[in-house]
Amino acid sequence: MKNFFLILIFSQVFLVSCSSVRxxxxxxxxxxxxxxxxxxxPLVIPPDFNLLPPEQLASKNIEDTEKELAKEILFGLDDSKLNSDESTSTMEKILKEVKADSLENNIRNQIDENFANEKSSSNYQNEWETESEVLDSIKESERLRNQLLTGEITEVEDAPIVEEKPKTKKRKKFFFF
Known part of the structure; x- marks a missing residue:
């Protein structure tokens, strides 16, 4: 009985220590x-005691002056230069040269015509995959024998070539056929 209690106490200590280790x-x-x-x-902006009261802000048009001031600070330009054509950006100049501002109503028809005139490359690829050039071995061996016997040298381009189309596999209609 004493051993049983001792084992029980050690097992409880062991289990408690395992959970604390975990x-x-x-x-x-x-x-x-x-x-x-x-x-x-949210961040709070500290109060600025130099601001005018709301009644005076409404009477003065401060927003416009702030915008103008910001433009002058950012671009370093006067009002007269801001409104001139000299301050157009590079992107605007490119768009003017390309005449992007003139829109055509029949652009979809033009695109369709351009693509209709193009030839698809899939036909060429399909023909290329179906045809294969195979060297006719019997005629080639005869040509090489005659070349060795007569001593004449013929060009490789004269090699007999047979064009064969590979057999197409039947399509399986069902997976169990």
Whole structure:
């Protein structure tokens, strides 16, 4: 009985230590609940005591002056130069040269005509795959024998070639045939 209690106590200590080792090793991780996550509060701009009261802001047109000031700071230009044609961007110049501003109503028909006039390369590929050039071995061996016997040298281009079309496999209609 004493041994039984001793074994029981050691097993409980062992099991408790295993769970604490698992927690310290990070095996038992806590999953974060998305609904309990606290969002960061929005940033607050400190008050500027040099601002005018809202009544005076409405009477003055400060927004336009701020926009103009920002343009002058960014581009370093006066109002007269901002409105001139000299300040067009490179992209606008390219679009003007390409005449992209003139739109045609029948652009779809033009594209369809261009593609209709093109020849598809799939026909050439299909013909190329179906034809194969095979050397006629019997005629080639006769030609080589005659060449050795007579001593005449003939060109390789004279080699007899047979054009064969490969046999097409029957398509299986069902997987069990």
């Amino acid at each position: 927690e310290s090793a990070g095996v038992n991780r806590k999953s974060i609940d998305e609904y309990q996550v606290i969002e960061n509060p």
